[in-house]
Amino acid sequence: MYFIVLFFSFFLLVLGCGILRNWKVKKPKALTYSILIACRNEEKNLPKLFESLKKLDYLKEKFEIIIVDDVSTDNSLELIKEFCKININAKYFHLSEKHSDYKGKKAALKLASENAKYDILIFTDSDCSVHPEWLKSYNNYFADNIGMVVGNYFEIKTNPLRIFSNQMSSGIYASTIGLGIPFSAAGGNLAVKKTAFDEIGGYEKIKRYQSGDDKLLLKLIHKAGWKIAYNHEQLVDTYQVKDNKTLNHQLKRRYGKFGMSSTFFKIISILIFLFYLYLPIKSIFFYDWKSLIIYFLCILFFWIVNLVKHKYRFRILDIPLLIIYPYFLIYFSLLGTFGKWEWKSS
Numbered sequence: 001m002y003f004i005v006l007f008f009s010f011f012l013l014v015l016g017c018g019i020l021r022n023w024k025v026k027k028p029k030a031l032t033y034s035i036l037i038a039c040r041n042e043e044k045n046l047p048k049l050f051e052s053l054k055k056l057d058y059l060k061e062k063f064e065i066i067i068v069d070d071v072s073t074d075n076s077l078e079l080i081k082e083f084c085k086i087n088i089n090a091k092y093f094h095l096s097e098k099h100s101d102y103k104g105k106k107a108a109l110k111l112a113s114e115n116a117k118y119d120i121l122i123f124t125d126s127d128c129s130v131h132p133e134w135l136k137s138y139n140n141y142f143a144d145n146i147g148m149v150v151g152n153y154f155e156i157k158t159n160p161l162r163i164f165s166n167q168m169s170s171g172i173y174a175s176t177i178g179l180g181i182p183f184s185a186a187g188g189n190l191a192v193k194k195t196a197f198d199e200i201g202g203y204e205k206i207k208r209y210q211s212g213d214d215k216l217l218l219k220l221i222h223k224a225g226w227k228i229a230y231n232h233e234q235l236v237d238t239y240q241v242k243d244n245k246t247l248n249h250q251l252k253r254r255y256g257k258f259g260m261s262s263t264f265f266k267i268i269s270i271l272i273f274l275f276y277l278y279l280p281i282k283s284i285f286f287y288d289w290k291s292l293i294i295y296f297l298c299i300l301f302f303w304i305v306n307l308v309k310h311k312y313r314f315r316i317l318d319i320p321l322l323i324i325y326p327y328f329l330i331y332f333s334l335l336g337t338f339g340k341w342e343w344k345s346s
Contacts, residue, residue, distance in 0.1 A: 005291040008275050009298035014179070016302040019171055019309050021178030023149075023229035028139040033063040033191075034116035035124065038108035039080065040070040042126035045239065046079045052129035052237075054087070063135060065090035066115055068108035071098055076126075091115070102207045109213065110203050121197055123214075125188035128153070129237040137234040138191045147196030147226025148218060150177060151189035154235040161328065164321045170232070171306035177230040182222055183265060187214035189236045196226045212260045219262065232310050251332045269333075276326045296322070 035053070039046065053065060067084070069077045069092065077094060084090040093115065099107035113121055122138065124130055141149040152170040155162055169186070176183040197217075206216040222228055261269065279295065299322050307314055 004275065004278065005295055008272075009294050012295075012298040012302045015171075015175040016298075016305045018175035018178035019302075019305045021174075021230075023146075023177075023231070024140045025143045029142075030059070030062060031120050031139055031142060032118035033058075033120045033122045033135050033138070034112075034118040034194075035063060035065045035122050036109055036112040036116065037065070037067045037124055037126060038070050038105040038112070039067055039072065039076050039126040040105070040108075041072050041074045041076060043072075043075040043079060045127040046076060046083075048129050048239075049124075049126055050079075050083045052131070053090075055132045056130065056135060057132040058135040060089050062118075063089065064116070064118060066112040067092045068112045069094045070105055070108040071095050102203060103210045104213065106203045106207055106209075106213055110207075113197065113202055116194065119194055120191050121194055122191040123187055123189070124236055125238065127239055128188045131234055131236070134234045134236065137231055140233070141229040141231050142191075142193065143227075143229075145227045146229045147193050147221040147224070148185070149191045149229045149231050150182070150185040150218065151191075151231045152186045152235050153188055153238045156237050156239050160315070160317050161321060161324070164318060164325060165328065167306065167310070167312050168325055170235075170310050171302065174230045174232060174306070174309060175302075177228050181264070182218055182228040183261075185214040185218045188238060189231075189234075190214055190217075191231075192217065192221065193226070196221050196224065200224050209260065215260050219260070235310075251336070272326075273330055276330060 067080050080092045084092045200220040
């Protein structure tokens, strides 16, 4: 039965090699960007987002900021109005009621995209902060055949497992995109060429989904023949959710997207699930520690390559988390796929 472990170990080695792919263009151009942000009840986070947007190191005439208030019941709309009043390249729209057809935040993002005037639509979230070089970094990845460039988050002031899981997501995005089989994306750090977005009809084909606008857009753009690139240079900062109920919904929403995956990834996901059920049984009950060592060395290779690529700091606690993480992922994937969750009471 060594074949099963060797197969998955080889699979991890291949994924690790995918992380190493370099997507940078040789002669980057100063592109134009429409920053699109959907906001609902984020009055606590908006000041940090706005402060970061004001520090963007990019020519004002080459980017705009479009914020859509998505039926907020707190003071978000007033904060947005004040920000747009003092920033000439920022504008806002207000949705007074939820759209019955476009689920989640898609109605807000649809409205923002319809009013965008620049070549690249770049997305972030209301609970994020961007770095001054954020827009400049994306210039390095848009070649003529690239329809989407994927980035990721860095979660501030959170627990080690959350840090690890976000870093692992970076590795999964980078590796699958590097191998030409893009798996998913982070909606708070994502850029799409407007021609590619219009070609697939924007959100029209995916409007009924409560979540997953990032992953589903990636899937549609890749299916349309565009290449997907990965930007490892500029992660956006986001903030830990303090409320346990909200955090639970967030994790189920983030990982419970099995039904949105392609047939290929559904098969791979089932095989991985079965493998992680099989591995401890084989290792513990049949005393097959060789299998566990082979697997661990391969996932350690994947992890080290990921750390080097993203310039993450290695922590001793990463080692046991390499074993724990797959079961954390499986747990919330099952909860998100078969259970119920909310996006801000939508």
